[in-house]
Amino acid sequence: SKVDQHHKVSHVDSNKYSIAAEKKFLLYDVNFGEGFNLRRDVYMRVANTVRLLRESGENWILVLPPWGRLHHWQRMQVALSWRLFFDLESLNRFIPVMEFEDFLDENRPIDQVIYLQHYEEGWGTEYVRKFDERRCLPPADSHYRKENDSKWRGWFYSYEDVQASNFKCVSIQGDSGTLKDLLTHSNFSSMTSVMVDRAETILHENFGDVNYWKARRSMRYSKDLVEAANVFRDKYLDSDDENDDTEMVADWRKERAKRTAKGGPYLGIHWRRRDFLYARHDQLPSIKGTAEILEKLCEKLKLNRIYLATDAPEEEVNELKSYFGKELQVFRFTDTQKYNDGQIAIIDQYLCAHAAHFIGSYESTFTFRIQEDREILGFPISSTFNRLCPDNIPDCEQPPKWKIVYK
Numbered sequence: 001s002k003v004d005q006h007h008k009v010s011h012v013d014s015n016k017y018s019i020a021a022e023k024k025f026l027l028y029d030v031n032f033g034e035g036f037n038l039r040r041d042v043y044m045r046v047a048n049t050v051r052l053l054r055e056s057g058e059n060w061i062l063v064l065p066p067w068g069r070l071h072h073w074q075r076m077q078v079a080l081s082w083r084l085f086f087d088l089e090s091l092n093r094f095i096p097v098m099e100f101e102d103f104l105d106e107n108r109p110i111d112q113v114i115y116l117q118h119y120e121e122g123w124g125t126e127y128v129r130k131f132d133e134r135r136c137l138p139p140a141d142s143h144y145r146k147e148n149d150s151k152w153r154g155w156f157y158s159y160e161d162v163q164a165s166n167f168k169c170v171s172i173q174g175d176s177g178t179l180k181d182l183l184t185h186s187n188f189s190s191m192t193s194v195m196v197d198r199a200e201t202i203l204h205e206n207f208g209d210v211n212y213w214k215a216r217r218s219m220r221y222s223k224d225l226v227e228a229a230n231v232f233r234d235k236y237l238d239s240d241d242e243n244d245d246t247e248m249v250a251d252w253r254k255e256r257a258k259r260t261a262k263g264g265p266y267l268g269i270h271w272r273r274r275d276f277l278y279a280r281h282d283q284l285p286s287i288k289g290t291a292e293i294l295e296k297l298c299e300k301l302k303l304n305r306i307y308l309a310t311d312a313p314e315e316e317v318n319e320l321k322s323y324f325g326k327e328l329q330v331f332r333f334t335d336t337q338k339y340n341d342g343q344i345a346i347i348d349q350y351l352c353a354h355a356a357h358f359i360g361s362y363e364s365t366f367t368f369r370i371q372e373d374r375e376i377l378g379f380p381i382s383s384t385f386n387r388l389c390p391d392n393i394p395d396c397e398q399p400p401k402w403k404i405v406y407k
C-alpha cells in the first residue's frame with residue numbers, strides 16, 4: 001500500500017534520491033591485508049555504487065563495515081563502529097548509510113555473499129568492464145564455509161553468530177558502475193541484502209571526478225576527534241580556524257572552491273616507516289636525511305614548529321629529534337589511553353592537514369588522505385603536494401597533483 005511505501009522511505013527522506021521502492025542493503029568487506037586509508041578509498045568506490053543504484057530508482061542503503069583486525073594497528077581491536085571515526089550525519093548527506101550493529105538490531109538476514117575475484121585468465125589485451133559467475137579461486141574457497149544447517153559462515157567482521165543464505169564467486173573487472181550492473185542485471189537482482197566481499201577489486205568509475213570528491217567530502221571526521229585535534233592546535237601549535245583561514249561550513253554540500261587557507265604556523269610531516277621501508281625503500285630518506293630536509297624547509301618557510309605524524313618506533317623518533325637544533329620544536333599527539341589507533345591516525349592526519357605547509361611520504365595512502373583534506377580546506381597547491389625525497393635524489397619527482405573539483 002501507499003502508506004507502507006511511505007513508511008519504508010521515511011528513513012532516507014534527507015537524501016535527494018529518496019525513492020518509493022523497497023529498501024535494499026549493500027554490505028561489503030575488504031581484503032584483510034589492506035590498511036586503514038586504502039579502506040577509506042574503497043568506501044568511496046562502494047558509496048558511488050550506491051549513488052548510481054539510487055539514481056536508477058533503487059532504494060539501496062549502505063551498511064558500514066565495522067573496523068578492525070588491521071595489521072598496522074598495534075592494538076588488535078575489532079567490531080569498531082564508524083561513528084568512532086567519522087561523522088555519520090555527514091556521510092548520510094551523500095548516500096544513506098547505517099552501522100552494521102543497527103542492521104543486526106533490525107534482525108535482517110544476509111541473503112547473499114558475493115566474493116569478488118579477478119579473472120583466472122587475466123585481463124586480456126583490452127580492458128572491458130565485465131563480470132561472470134565463476135568457480136571460486138583461492139583464497140575465496142577458504143574464507144567461507146557451508147555448515148550443516150546449509151548456512152554460510154565467514155569472518156563477518158568478527159561477529160560469530162552472523163551467517164549468509166547464499167554464497168557465490170564472481171570474476172569482475174570494472175568499477176563502481178560495473179558493481180551496480182552486477183547488482184541490478186544478474187541473478188542477484190532479487191536479493192534484498194547483499195554482501196560484497198573483496199570490494200577493493202573494483203575501481204573508481206572516474207578517479208578524481210566530482211563524485212569522487214563528493215564521497216570524499218562527505219567523510220568528515222567525528223566531532224570528538226575534531227575537537228581533540230583543535231584543542232591540541234590551540235594549546236601547542238598556535239593554530240585555530242579563524243587565524244588559519246580554515247573554517248568550514250557545517251554542511252559539506254555548501255562548500256565552494258577556494259585557495260585561501262593559510263594554515264597554522266607549523267610544518268606538517270607524514271613520516272611513514274615500518275613496513276613501508278621494505279615496500280618503498282628506494283623512495284624514502286634515511287632518518288638523518290629526513291632531519292636535514294625538515295630543517296632546511298623550516299628555515300626557508302620561517303617556521304620553528306613541526307607536527308610529526310608517524311608510525312615510526314620510539315627509538316627512530318628520538319633519533320630524528322636528536323638531529324634538530326634547539327630552535328626547532330617537534331609535536332606529536334600521543335594520547336593512546338583515550339583514543340584507539342585509528343582515531344590517533346585521523347587526529348594525525350587532521351593536524352597535518354591544518355599546517356601552513358605539508359610534506360608526505362611517497363605513494364602512501366595515509367599521505368594521500370591528508371592531501372585531499374588540504375584540497376577540501378582550500379590550500380594553495382604548492383603547500384600540499386610535497387614529498388620527502390630519498391637521500392641520493394634530493395630533487396626527486398614530486399607527487400601527482402590530484403586537485404579537487406566541484407563540478
Ligand SMILES: C[C@@H]1O[C@H](OP(=O)(O)OP(=O)(O)OC[C@H]2O[C@@H](n3cnc4c(=O)[nH]c(N)nc43)[C@H](O)[C@@H]2O)[C@@H](O)[C@H](O)[C@@H]1O
Nearest residue numbers: 034035036037038072279309310311344345348364365366
Ligand atoms: C606497504 C603498504 O603500505 C600501505 O600503507 P599506507 O598506504 O602508508 O597507509 P595505510 O593503508 O593507512 O596503512 C598505514 C597504517 O599505519 C599506521 N600509520 C602510518 N603512518 C602513521 C602516522 O603518521 N600516524 C599514525 N597514528 N599511524 C600511522 C596507521 O595505522 C595506518 O593506517 C598499506 O596500506 C599496505 O597494506 C602496505 O602495507
